[in-house]
Amino acid sequence: MLADSHPMEAHAGTMPMPPTVFDRLLWPLLLLSAWLAFELTANATLSLALACLKFGMNDFRTAWWLWQTDPQRRRAHACASFYAASGIWKTALVPLLTASVVAIVWGMIAPQAMQQAQPVTKQLFLALVVGVWAATILIVLAGSAVVLSLTARWRVWVHPSLHRSRKAGSWPPVFSPASQPQANQAVLIMLTAIFATVLIGPVATLIAVNLFQPPAALRRIVELVVVFGYPIFGVLAFGLLRGKLFAQSPWECWPESLRELAADDS
Secondary structure: OOOOOOOOOOOOOOOOOOOOHHHHHHHHHHHHHHHHHHHHHOOHHHHHHHHOHHHHHHHHHHHHHHHHHOOOHHHHHHHHHHHHHHHHHHHHHHHHHHHHHHHHHHHHHOHHHHHHOHHHHHHHHHHHHHHHHHHHHHHHHHHHHHHHHHHHOOOEOOOOOHHHHHHHOOOOOOOOHHHOOOOOOHHHHHHHHHHHHHHHHHHHHHHHHHHHOOOHHHHHHHHHHHHHHHHHHHHHHHHHHHHHHEOOOHHHHOHHHHHHHHHHHO
16 A cells, blocks of 8 residues: 555656566466466356456456555546456456447347257356356446546546556556547446446345245335336436546546646756
């Protein structure tokens, strides 16, 4: 845990440092892990998710860098949570979408053949399980980021351009005006988390109802919540968060970067 002041006071530029041995070995290690996971579990989706860690690794590393480096601790926690959520989003989205598309297309073209192909249907079920776990982690991380951001009254910014500052060891982060406008990817991450909540929430609620067997009147209320409550919650949540959570530019999240840019221009 760092104190409010950070020793990295001088602007370090944005020239990336040369790749380390870990950077060079990362992709082969992930492929090896994916192969070992398939050999041990026979879960193709889990193996694909491990291989796809490559796509989310920059976000995970930037999340850790923000957690350690940003002297504004509340902002550090909020932004780090969003970048960790972005890493989960990028890692799990590819295998989940692949399995979903295969299942939908196959179910439409040859539903009887799909029912008879038990190994394939097993893999699709395992893909669903991995997707549910990944979506749950995404919901928890995004929800934590929202609470931290709103508590700190700080808008967040998520974009791959921050990786350059992390690789260069530069604080405050440097953003080029020439690359503007940029889209704040926190919007897409939050939409995905809300959509996952609207999908998973009703299923979890119905499972809980079947386990605890509440009175008939309470059961009808829960059914109304499942049918209408979750979709309404999703629309209202995004509408309320849209104006309070997302920064319009990286400098709105890190105003010291704008001061550093002005100092460089002067």
